[in-house]
Amino acid sequence: xxxxxxxxxxxxxxxxxxxxxxxxxxxxxxxxxxxxxxxxxxxxxxxxxxxxxxxxxxxxxxxxxxxxxxxxxxxxxxxxxxxxxxxxxxxxxxxxxxxxxxxxxxx
Amino acid sequence: xxxxxxxxxxxxxxxxxxxxxxxxxxxxxxxxxxxxxxxxxxxxxxxxxxxxxxxxxxxxxxxxxxxxxxxxxxxxxxxxxxxxxxxxxxxxxxxxxxxxxxxxxxx
DNA sequence: TTGCACTACTGCGCATAAGACAGTACTGTT
DNA sequence: AACAGTACTGTCTTATGCGCAGTAGTGCAA
Numbered sequence: 001x002x003x004x005x006x007x008x009x010x011x012x013x014x015x016x017x018x019x020x021x022x023x024x025x026x027x028x029x030x031x032x033x034x035x036x037x038x039x040x041x042x043x044x045x046x047x048x049x050x051x052x053x054x055x056x057x058x059x060x061x062x063x064x065x066x067x068x069x070x071x072x073x074x075x076x077x078x079x080x081x082x083x084x085x086x087x088x089x090x091x092x093x094x095x096x097x098x099x100x101x102x103x104x105x106x107x
Numbered sequence: 108x109x110x111x112x113x114x115x116x117x118x119x120x121x122x123x124x125x126x127x128x129x130x131x132x133x134x135x136x137x138x139x140x141x142x143x144x145x146x147x148x149x150x151x152x153x154x155x156x157x158x159x160x161x162x163x164x165x166x167x168x169x170x171x172x173x174x175x176x177x178x179x180x181x182x183x184x185x186x187x188x189x190x191x192x193x194x195x196x197x198x199x200x201x202x203x204x205x206x207x208x209x210x211x212x213x214x
Numbered sequence: 215t216t217g218c219a220c221t222a223c224t225g226c227g228c229a230t231a232a233g234a235c236a237g238t239a240c241t242g243t244t
Numbered sequence: 245a246a247c248a249g250t251a252c253t254g255t256c257t258t259a260t261g262c263g264c265a266g267t268a269g270t271g272c273a274a
Contacts (some may be wrong), residue, residue: 058266177269
């Protein structure tokens with residue numbers, strides 16, 4: 001079974017969650033997600049998700065030059081993003097609980 | 108947030124789970140899933156998934172005529188399907204646990 | 215007897231989103 | 245000079261859930 005399809009719709013949420021505490025740039029978000037357990041996630045998936053979330057109005061962004069390499073494009077949760085994180089988390093939990101009950105041995 | 112994307116890759120698992128106890132035909136599987144909590148699932152999604160699982164070799168099938176309407180195409184889990192259900196369930200649980208830890212308030 | 219609702223399934227085509235891949239660009243090391 | 249690591253963009257492919265139309269059977273109501 002491929003984890004690729006499981007990610008659909010959830011990567012948005014994972015990225016928002018990673019940004020909850022502090023701003024981060026794409027490459028760092030990628031590393032955080034891989035460390036957190038989504039080890040096989042592709043870089044293009046994360047960059048694409050960030051663009052999508054930005055376009056949807058959930059993120060603010062600003063560029064910071066780096067002395068150790070290329071510039072970094074930081075993303076930050078805005079109020080809409082925080083609201084989306086909260087709501088998305090609820091939807092996810094409800095969905096996960098439905099799946100769990102389906103998978104459990106029936107009475 | 109749309110539940111559509113959350114279903115990706117998981118509908119397979121949900122259908123296999125519903126078939127664990129006894130055989131069922133498409134329309135009934137659809138009803139069972141909707142009752143179980145996946146209330147917004149589309150009929151074409153279920154029929155498509157059944158065809159896909161059958162083509163992948165996880166299901167056996169047979170047609171039963173009905174006196175209360177059109178014929179019914181029953182599906183049954185075969186050994187490969189049971190194995191897939193077991194393995195898919197494990198992958199799902201691990202994935203869900205990763206997501207849960209990402210969503211939880213950080214230490 | 216015509217029409218509608220419900221059951222049951224097939225097939226077409228679309229939209230979404232993850233990912234592979236190539237390319238650009240900068241820094242530091244060998 | 246070559247290469248690895250960092251950091252990002254753009255293009256194309258693929259998987260899959262779903263809308264919609266169509267087919268077909270039963271039974272009920274106007």
